[in-house]
Amino acid sequence: MAAISTGPVTTGRVEKNHTGDTPLQEKIGPGIKLKRDYYAGGLMLVLGVGAAVIGSGYKFGTLARMGPGFMPVMLGCVLAFLGLLIAGTALASSEPDNGKFLPDNPQWFGWLCILAGPALFIVLGIYAGMIPAVFACVFVCALGDKTGTYKSSAVLAAGVTVFGVLLFHYLLSIPFPLIRGVNL
Amino acid sequence: MISTAITDLYYGFGVALEPHNLMYCFLGVLVGNLVGVLPGMGPVATISILLPLTFGMQPVPAILMLSGVYYGAQYGGAICSILLNLPCHPPHAVTCLDGFPLTKQGKGGTALGITIIAAFVGASFGITEMIFLAPFLVKVALEFGPAEVCSLMLVGLLAGSTLAKGSPLKGIAMTVLGLLVGIVGSDIETGQPRFTFGITELFDGVEIIALALGMFGIAEFLNSINNTETVDMKYAKVGISDMFPSKADLKLAFWPMIRGTLLGSLCALIPGTGPTIASFVSYATEKKISKTPERFGHGAIEGVACPEASTHSSVQGDFIPTMSLGIPGDTVMALLLGALIIHGIVPGPQLITQHADIFWGLIASFWIGNILLVILNVPMIGVWVKLLSIPYRYLYPSAMFFVCIGVYAANNDMFQVGETVVIGVVGYILLRLDFHPAPILLGFVLGPRFEENFRRSLLISRGDLTTFIERPISAFFLLICVVLIVAQVYVWLRKPKIIEEERAIERQVPTTPYSEVAE
Numbered sequence: 001m002a003a004i005s006t007g008p009v010t011t012g013r014v015e016k017n018h019t020g021d022t023p024l025q026e027k028i029g030p031g032i033k034l035k036r037d038y039y040a041g042g043l044m045l046v047l048g049v050g051a052a053v054i055g056s057g058y059k060f061g062t063l064a065r066m067g068p069g070f071m072p073v074m075l076g077c078v079l080a081f082l083g084l085l086i087a088g089t090a091l092a093s094s095e096p097d098n099g100k101f102l103p104d105n106p107q108w109f110g111w112l113c114i115l116a117g118p119a120l121f122i123v124l125g126i127y128a129g130m131i132p133a134v135f136a137c138v139f140v141c142a143l144g145d146k147t148g149t150y151k152s153s154a155v156l157a158a159g160v161t162v163f164g165v166l167l168f169h170y171l172l173s174i175p176f177p178l179i180r181g182v183n184l
Numbered sequence: 185m186i187s188t189a190i191t192d193l194y195y196g197f198g199v200a201l202e203p204h205n206l207m208y209c210f211l212g213v214l215v216g217n218l219v220g221v222l223p224g225m226g227p228v229a230t231i232s233i234l235l236p237l238t239f240g241m242q243p244v245p246a247i248l249m250l251s252g253v254y255y256g257a258q259y260g261g262a263i264c265s266i267l268l269n270l271p272c273h274p275p276h277a278v279t280c281l282d283g284f285p286l287t288k289q290g291k292g293g294t295a296l297g298i299t300i301i302a303a304f305v306g307a308s309f310g311i312t313e314m315i316f317l318a319p320f321l322v323k324v325a326l327e328f329g330p331a332e333v334c335s336l337m338l339v340g341l342l343a344g345s346t347l348a349k350g351s352p353l354k355g356i357a358m359t360v361l362g363l364l365v366g367i368v369g370s371d372i373e374t375g376q377p378r379f380t381f382g383i384t385e386l387f388d389g390v391e392i393i394a395l396a397l398g399m400f401g402i403a404e405f406l407n408s409i410n411n412t413e414t415v416d417m418k419y420a421k422v423g424i425s426d427m428f429p430s431k432a433d434l435k436l437a438f439w440p441m442i443r444g445t446l447l448g449s450l451c452a453l454i455p456g457t458g459p460t461i462a463s464f465v466s467y468a469t470e471k472k473i474s475k476t477p478e479r480f481g482h483g484a485i486e487g488v489a490c491p492e493a494s495t496h497s498s499v500q501g502d503f504i505p506t507m508s509l510g511i512p513g514d515t516v517m518a519l520l521l522g523a524l525i526i527h528g529i530v531p532g533p534q535l536i537t538q539h540a541d542i543f544w545g546l547i548a549s550f551w552i553g554n555i556l557l558v559i560l561n562v563p564m565i566g567v568w569v570k571l572l573s574i575p576y577r578y579l580y581p582s583a584m585f586f587v588c589i590g591v592y593a594a595n596n597d598m599f600q601v602g603e604t605v606v607i608g609v610v611g612y613i614l615l616r617l618d619f620h621p622a623p624i625l626l627g628f629v630l631g632p633r634f635e636e637n638f639r640r641s642l643l644i645s646r647g648d649l650t651t652f653i654e655r656p657i658s659a660f661f662l663l664i665c666v667v668l669i670v671a672q673v674y675v676w677l678r679k680p681k682i683i684e685e686e687r688a689i690e691r692q693v694p695t696t697p698y699s700e701v702a703e
Contacts (some may be wrong), residue, residue: 040617066649068371082357110409145577
């Protein structure tokens with residue numbers, strides 16, 4: 001496997017940057033090159049077939065009197081066909097493609113934090129109220145940055161919470177209790 | 185016809201100058217300018233966050249404000265490109281090529297000054313175009329039956345997906361996916377729930393705000409977290425006095441500005457070619473016809489003036505098909521169309537007559553907004569430059585808060601927040617597979633209307649598909665579709681020189697993870 005060296009900015013989308021100095025070709029086995037476009041086409045194929053199959057459960061109707069199933073089945077077939085085309089053109093093209101789905105430096109912790117933030121917002125929003133929900137959401141999201149510390153994240157979260165409460169609770173008065181069970 | 189347009193415009197100024205409308209217009213352009221400057225925030229995400237907050241407002245100020253965000257962001261976007269060489273906003277990416285060398289030579293202020301002038305010239309022309317062209321288009325469009333509307337939408341969808349960035353095939357796939365997402369919910373005619381998987385919250389369909397913020401908010405943060413460079417502020421020092429360009433610079437920039445404006449307004453009329461394409465095309469043209477093409481890329485003032493004028497004229501012209509025909513040309517317009525629908529306004533040719541206050545008020549507010557932006561940008565340039573140095577680690581958590589609360593506020597429903605997260609993850613997967621998410625939103629907004637009109641036209645013709653070819657206007661639109669597809673196949677097979685040249689320019693532009701989705 002070729003070692004991949006990347007610049008700090010372009011890391012996510014190396015293969016598009018043809019001016020870059022990175023060796024892109026990565027062979028998986030002799031002669032067979034796995035391309036990302038195969039996944040892309042495959043995903044569209046699966047989605048298309050899935051939509052068509054579910055759609056065929058609704059009444060199809062005729063051209064003059066279309067049922068609710070007409071469009072889903074049609075669009076599903078078109079999408080599946082496009083999926084085949086995408087994978088097919090990738091087969092024919094000789095453009096380099098590193099075949100990797102994950103970026104070169106996967107940010108598992110960062111991704112986890114970004115997804116955990118809104119998850120906490122939902123849970124705490126339902127059971128505890130706006131202040132804990134907003135604080136937890138911003139705090140956890142901020143931890144995802146590699147330079148983020150507990151202290152810096154807490155300061156940011158506190159700031160955003162104060163601002164958010166002032167703007168959304170007092171100025172725009174959206175119906176979202178600050179702390180559930182306590183009448184503020 | 186000209187005199188009616190002027191009377192209508194006068195009425196529009198009356199609407200736009202009402203203190204409360206004026207205030208929201210100002211708020212819109214201010215917020216727009218702000219997010220335009222901030223790297224990693226785009227007008228799509230901002231408009232989606234603001235949209236639920238406008239639910240309680242009258243439609244006129246709501247639309248004026250949301251539109252203001254869009255054109256206001258264009259004024260801010262250039263600052264990032266010129267001073268930091270960061271193309272945070274795709275329409276301004278090409279400005280980096282000559283803007284940043286100018287900054288390095290200590291002429292960043294001049295470049296910004298020229299940008300503001302070019303922006304105003306471009307925008308003014310785009311607005312004028314809208315004043316005279318939109319009512320004319322409406323006259324034509326009022327003759328449209330469902331078959332014509334259907335074919336026209338097909339043109340919009342195809343153009344939007346094939347002319348945008350990336351592989352046209354993938355663009356079309358995303359449009360179809362968008363149409364499928366638009367189907368989720370109860371069928372309009374029979375009430376049959378489709379693709380809801382038994383989840384009652386999905387019976388009303390996927391929320392447009394959740395879709396936009398998932399695709400253009402969460403997916404973008406997943407893409408750019410720990411992937412951004414600390415910005416280099418070494419050259420970003422600009423004072424007000426630096427911003428007035430010399431006579432020689434103005435003279436040099438004058439004709440490129442006019443050419444850029446004209447090209448931009450042309451691009452606006454072709455559905456699917458938004459400001460980004462306009463700016464690249466005009467830069468390439470300007471370089472080609474210049475007597476000194478070797479200066480481009482090393483700080484030619486023409487290389488700033490031309491694409492900027494073209495961007496702004498295209499941004500204003502973008503509103504023409506959206507407002508007169510109800511066919512959006514790009515993501516932001518799709519979102520604004522969604523906003524109109526939420527406010528109970530049926531988009532389409534009848535909008536100008538039935539909601540004259542919105543249409544003419546909007547046009548008048550464009551003038552006012554652009555003047556406000558010029559006034560805002562000159563003295564506040566120092567503030568904007570300071571904003572550039574806000575690190576991403578503060579920006580994205582705060583943005584996540586706005587995403588969560590914005591989606592929640594739309595329906596006071598936590599389910600929507602979860603929906604946004606799921607859409608964000610899907611959006612990131614699609615992004616990793618080199619799918620560009622913009623056509624999804626286009627397909628999503630047009631989907632239900634497309635299905636409705638398709639059904640209706642075939643009901644009228646008793647299931648006869650030839651109705652789409654027999655009616656001349658509809659046949660004309662279908663012909664355009666065929667031309668679009670044939671052109672794409674031609675480009676794919678023969679790789680013509682013009683396209684290759686434009687691609688070469690695109691490759692010169694520095695890349696950032698931000699510019700992937702922040703349209």
